[in-house]
Amino acid sequence: MNGLIPLDNLSVAPVTDEILALNQVSAEYGLLLTEDEARELSETRSKALKENDRIEFGSETVKKIIGRFCSSRYLDVTNYADVLNEITYYFYYIKTETGDKINDDDLIEEMFTRFELFSRGDIDRFEAKEIERIIRKIVSGEHYQAWYGDDDRFDPFSFGRETPENLLSDTVTETPAEDEEGAGRQVEAIADEDDVDLDLFDDFSSEDEEDFDYVDAGSGWANEDDESLYDEVGTDALEEDDPDHPFAGIGKKAGQSDRYFAPGSLRRMAGIPPKQTEPEEEEDEEISGFDLPGGATLTVGSSWEDVGLDSAEDLDDLDSLLDRIAKLGRDGKENGDE
């Protein structure tokens, strides 16, 4: 190799200061790199360049990576430095593997899209799946869809974010229970799992357990074994018109009866014989009848003589009479008559 330009022995200059200067950009998103983290990132860059047999003048690449990825919704102070290290390392790997077929900006954008949408911020998943997909996509070029399109379809079980191109619906993996008892067993099975911990915030401790009514994960009720509480329609249940009834007054509208349900409906639903009650006294009201031609009026309780019939056996006449009643209407007038 040339002595004046010794590429074999060319050491990569550290870019720690340039990385720290980018904190001004990432601070907008609440992300900052410490001096140690910046030094580590610079060393990662140097290592990646050496392992992938590349040389670089300046620090443009790592600047662009920081500038793009600091806006990721999945990065926070706990994983910011780690993700930057991984992305920087794999950037140079992809550049070499693809033979520099893609420029820096396009590659960074592609990596960000894969990290953000397809991997949902999971750097392990990005590393396991998306690196190779990116390489195949770049190397295949225009043939990518034909050669690898099926493999790169959005995986609904990848927990990727829904996009307009691939709207998802929740998929049920468990077979639904055939009956209510089976569903209850499923719920209890979940509750019995050791890793189910409803005390997520450590509100309940063993010392305080005696002071609290411990909430079982199964039903959420302290007295789940007391079946009588669920017996809303038991024989001792309150009547619907009882003011202490839980539905008393609910849904009452102007002019509406106090009864929420139709009288006796709950008993009927429960299969309980209707209660023997005295019939309600009906108010006397003037009942109007049908005015018949000839001045007679057909009302409840009218005799056959009142309507012009000698006996109930004159059915034909009765039929014709009823037909006329239907045609005449309530006021006994012929249609069109005034």
Added chain:
Amino acid sequence: MNERGIAPISKIDPAKLDKNNYADSLAAEAERVGIFTEADTARIRGELLGVLGDVIGYSSEGKSSSVTTDRAGQMAKSILYNIGTVLKSAPTPDDAARTMKEKPMKELYAEGYAINLKKWEEAKRLWGRVRYTRLRDGGEDYDKAIDKNIRIYLRDYDPRLSAHDKLYLTLPKFGIRGAFHIGGAVAVLNRLLEANTGRTGAVTDAEFREVGEEPRN
């Protein structure tokens, strides 16, 4: 030669200069004989790395800031060949060393690039004329040389990125055999044009001695 007709004693041994790697070997010799100091060598190295960075940016049209080591090595050779083109034109190796010491590398590179660019343009023009005047009974090697070897060489040659590329050609019938830089490629094309048209004097033997064996008469 000075005013008294006496040639100054050259400190640099011309036999130790590599005509295929002139700039590098000249710098090594200059440092050995004391024309270059360590500071001069360090400055030259730093400036050459800067030129390399510019060439890398040019090759990717500013879209990539890193290249593979192999690619960078090819660019480095091209840079040094361009600079060597300028240095070879100096009267003596010592003058070349002093030129290298005094002038910035970027300026030497630009001068060498302009020279090789001009040679490349000339070669393409000559190739067109050779094709136009080709011999009908030149033979298979003759046709292959014109239609393939020379064509591909001129197509892929880039005075900025691959100024050091060589043309490999064997035409014993025409006294051509060896590996030729761009200057030698111009001489080869002149020789072929001379054979095609019957005109003489277009090519000198010295131009064939850049790289490879002496042409056969």
